[in-house]
Amino acid sequence: MDHTSRKETLLLIFLTISSVATSTSPWPMDGNYGASYCLSWRLGVETNNVRLWRIVPLQCLRYVEVYMLAGQYDRDVQLIVDQIKVYLNEIVLPGDGMDAWILDVDDTCLSNVFYYRLKRYGCDPYDPTGFRTWSMKGECPAIQPVLELFNTLIETGFKVFLVTGRDEETLRQATQENLHNQGYTGYERLIMRTADNKRQSAITYKSRIRKEMMEQGYRIWGNVGDQWSDLQGEYSGDRTFKIPNPMYFVP
Numbered sequence: 343m344d345h346t347s348r349k350e351t352l353l354l355i356f357l358t359i360s361s362v363a364t365s366t367s368p369w370p371m372d373g374n375y376g377a378s379y380c381l382s383w384r385l386g387v388e389t390n391n392v393r394l395w396r397i398v399p400l401q402c403l404r405y406v407e408v409y410m411l412a413g414q415y416d417r418d419v420q421l422i423v424d425q426i427k428v429y430l431n432e433i434v435l436p437g438d439g440m441d442a443w444i445l446d447v448d449d450t451c452l453s454n455v456f457y458y459r460l461k462r463y464g465c466d467p468y469d470p471t472g473f474r475t476w477s478m479k480g481e482c483p484a485i486q487p488v489l490e491l492f493n494t495l496i497e498t499g500f501k502v503f504l505v506t507g508r509d510e511e512t513l514r515q516a517t518q519e520n521l522h523n524q525g526y527t528g529y530e531r532l533i534m535r536t537a538d539n540k541r542q543s544a545i546t547y548k549s550r551i552r553k554e555m556m557e558q559g560y561r562i563w564g565n566v567g568d569q570w571s572d573l574q575g576e577y578s579g580d581r582t583f584k585i586p587n588p589m590y591f592v593p
Contacts, residue, residue, distance in 0.1 A: 380405035384588045390570045395591050398464035406463040406588050410455050416487075418586050423487040426564065426583055427494065433563060435499050442530070442560040443495050444552070444579060446567035447506035447517065449587050451492065451526060452482035464589035477508060480516045484524035488566070488585070492526055501530040501560065505551050505572075507544055507592065510534040544592050549575030 380402035386392035398406055409415055435441045445451055457476040458464055495502050504526070508517055514534055521532070539547045548571070552562060556577050565572070565579035568587035 377405055384409070384586075387588055387591070388584065388586055393591070394593060397467055398462075398589065400465050402588075403462050403465045407459075409588065410458075410463065415586060419485060420487045422583055422585060423491045426491060426566070429564070429581055430494065430498065437499070439501065440559050440561055441500050442503055442555055442562050443500040444503050444505055444562060444565040444567075445488070445492065446569070446572045446585075447504055447508065447521070447532075448482075449485070449568040449589075450566055450572070450585050451485065451488055451504065452520060452524065453485050454482055455589075456481070456483075458589045468590060474509075474512065477513050477520075478516045480520035480523065482520055482524070484526070485585075489525050491566075492529075496528045500563065502528075503555065504529050504532045505548055506532070506534055507547070508534050509540065510536045544569065544571035545575040548572060549577060552577035552579070 380399070383392065383399060383402060384406075387395070448454055454473075454476070457473065461469065461472070492502060504521070506517070508514075514532070517534070518532060521527075521529075533551055535547065539550070542550075552565075553576060555562060562577065562579035564581050564583065566583045566585060567573055568585040569592040570584065571592050573582040573584060
C-alpha cells in the first residue's frame with residue numbers, strides 16, 4: 343500500500359470511529375438518506391441540474407466530508423487538469439502576447455475546505471462575515487493540480503488572469519499574499535469586485551470582465567472555475583472547465 347492509499351485508509355477509519363462515537367452512521371441507509379442519494383445529489387450539483395441550493399442536505403454532511411478529504415476530490419481535480427493539458431497540447435499560440443487564460447480563485451486556485459469544515463461542509467448557511475474573516479488570514483492552501491496547471495500556463499506563454507468575487511477594498515492585500523505564499527506568481531492580473539459591481543450577480547460581473555478583456559484584444563483560450571457562474575454568460579472562452587465543489591453554490 344502506497345503512502346496516499348495508507349493516508350486515505352486511516353482517514354476513513356477515523357471518520358468511521360468518529361461516527362460511531364457520536365452514535366450516528368456515516369451514511370444513513372434508510373430510503374433516500376443513504377450514500378446513494380448523496381452521490382446522486384452531488385452529480386446533480388456538478389451537472390448544474392440542482393440549482394439555487396443554499397445548504398448541503400444535512401444527511402450528506404459525512405458524505406461530503408469523506409469526498410473532500412479522503413482522496414476522491416483530489417483525483418477528480420487531477421483528472422480535470424489532465425484533460426486541460428490535453429487541450430493545451432492542441433493549441434498553437436500566435437506569440438503576440440494576447441493569449442489569455444482565466445482562473446477563478448476560491449476553491450479553484452485556493453482551497454477553503456478548512457473553513458468549510460467548521461461550517462459542516464456547507465450544511466450551515468453561508469456566513470459572509472465569517473468567510474471574510476477567514477480570507478483575511480491568508481491561510482488558504484493551494485489546490486496542487488491547479489497550481490501545477492497555473493505554472494504550465496505561464497511557462498507556455500499564456501497571460502493568466504485571476505478573476506475572483508472577493509472584495510477589492512478589504513481583501514486585496516490578503517489575497518495577493520496568500521496567492522504568492524502558495525506559489526501563484528507571475529500572473530497578469532488579479533481582478534476583484536469593486537464598489538461599482540459588488541451588487542451584480544457573479545455571471546454578470548465575470549461576463550463584463552471577460553468582455554473588457556476581449557475588447558483589449560485578448561483571446562480567451564480557457565476558463566476554469568468551481569462554480570457554474572464562473573463559466574456561464576458571454577465571452578466565456580474557447581473552452582470551460584468545471585472544478586468540483588459540493589460545499590456551496592454561487593448564483
